[in-house]
Amino acid sequence: MSQKSEKYARGLTARMDKVEQDCRFVAALHSISDDTATELRRRTREKARLARQWRQRCMWLAVVAVTLAVALCLTIKVRADAAPVGESPVESIPIVAVAQEDYENEKIEAALLQNANKIEDCTVTWYTADTCGKQMGDPAYGITYSGLPVMEGLTCAVDTSVIPLYSDVFVEYAGGTIEQLWATDTGVKGNAVDIYTPDYNYAIQCGRQSLTVWWVGPEEVAN
Template sequence: MSQRSEKYARDMGRRLDQLETTMTDVLGETAGVWELRRNAANRARREARRADRWRCTAWLAITAMVLSLCLTLKVKADATPVGESPIESTPIVAVVQEDYENEKIEAAMLESANVIEDCTVTWYTADTCGKKPGDPAYGITYSGLPVGDHLTCAVDPNVIPLYSDVFIQYQDGEIEQLWATDTGVKGNAVDIYTPDYDYAIRCGRQSLTVWWVGPEGVAD
């Protein structure tokens, strides 16, 4: 082999070594880049899975809270008597005690009251008093006080003094307390005010037991 050929061969070998070194470096860098990309992708997937698990856990927690609240409200509703508020209710003992006190007061008043057996009881409305709406005296009783539902009753002042407390026992045993502030009836009779004309007609005329307690300063 000539010297030129030998030199050429050495140059080629040196270039091949450099090329191999360069390729190794390039491949190494490429592998590093791919490794970084792979690691980043793995981290992204882990974060996505973690976010999915968190969302799933949050929804499960919210669903459990809603179900628990619904169950609690249903239990409270089932345990609450009809007509009583599930949020706040009056203690039973207080209600019983108040009713007992009211019954004692009522019994004491009836014991000292004047009684009228077979008293004629009727019902009237503001429209049946001979006055029309717009009249200044419409809905005004003989005493000057306005009529009141389940309060006002008309009496004969010669039998029951004006402003007396009147107790009427209905056929079902219930006793209602009224106030004698109106007149317009004669004898043993009581006329009860109601704003409902149809109700007055349905009640008609009844014979009931009536008690009355005169106001202070009026001799019985």
Template sequence: MKRFEDCVVEAQRERRAAERKKTGERCKREQALLARQLSRLLFLLLLAAVLGAALIRMEPVQAAAAEIFSWERIAAGMDAPESVDEIQVKELSEFEADYSEGYENEGIEDALIGCARDHGNVLTDTRVTWYTASTAECGKDDGITASGFPVCAGVTIGVDADVIPLMSDVCVEWPDGNREWYVATDTGVIGNAVDIYIEDYEQAIQNGVRWATVYWVPEGAIQ
């Protein structure tokens, strides 16, 4: 018959082994999520490169605009630059940089939204709420979502998995046109509704209930 001390030691050993196993599984889930995020980033970078190549083909138009602007400067009695290239550098460089970045970002978003629309993955008049990982709201406080990943502000969004598949990229488009992107790693709502995770409970209450259009791109839809 085992001594009481031996039983305690064995129980502690088993508990530590279970904790190590649990920690290992959680690390694997986090690594899988990171790998997926990196894959999506690589896709966005590739799409940005394609859009950048398309933007390069606009250079003749920019050169013509610079030449017209040069003649306008002369007509206005201003010192004309020495060449069209100087105009492009001095007058258009800042605008071109801003325009190029905005053009690429909008192009990436439009491509993802277009993919969602093509597959009918759109919910209009969607109920939007906010939640935290508190025990009062979730019945637990470990911060682990329905998909097994930890909650993350600015990333985690709860969905009805029968409507929006888990691990989908989700875009919430507000009435003013602003868009926010999340990953559907949690549940907790039913039907045409989403629940956005934030850390501040008071802010979640203050945000109340709002309405938006929601698009989603299921995991693996874009390779």
């Protein structure tokens, strides 16, 4: 073989090797592209599945919410139809928690009164922070003998030789209602209770009354 023919053969072989390499590269490229496409399709299907699940859950939640709303409206309507004329249907709906709490409070009160010390014909009066001999701005203004501030519906003054300080005091009014107070103040003598009120006119209006009073000492309450 001449040198020219040999050179041509070597060039042809080199070109064929190059073509073969290119073919292998293209094949590998196609393989990578197919894998990538497969992965993309898989992810797309997964996202579509999740989207369908989310839509289904939202739909069920909406159905449940609508059902509850309709049930509540029907309940209110039925109660409104059944309520007497002039009575608010909302007020006619029983509040179980409040009723249970009231019942428990009544039981506690009854148990305390059963073992309480009773004072019949106890002198009951009312006082305000202004009637305690202290001026507004005085650091002791509105402060009881115990050091606690006066509180409406809670504070009362007693003679500690009759009713110990910090006792629970129960005052029964003429109508039969019973108010529970706390003996944190002093300033009265004998069988007497002075109830705090922030309203001076109310204190004057109530005046002096002879009522039945029970008291339970702090030790007895703790036990």
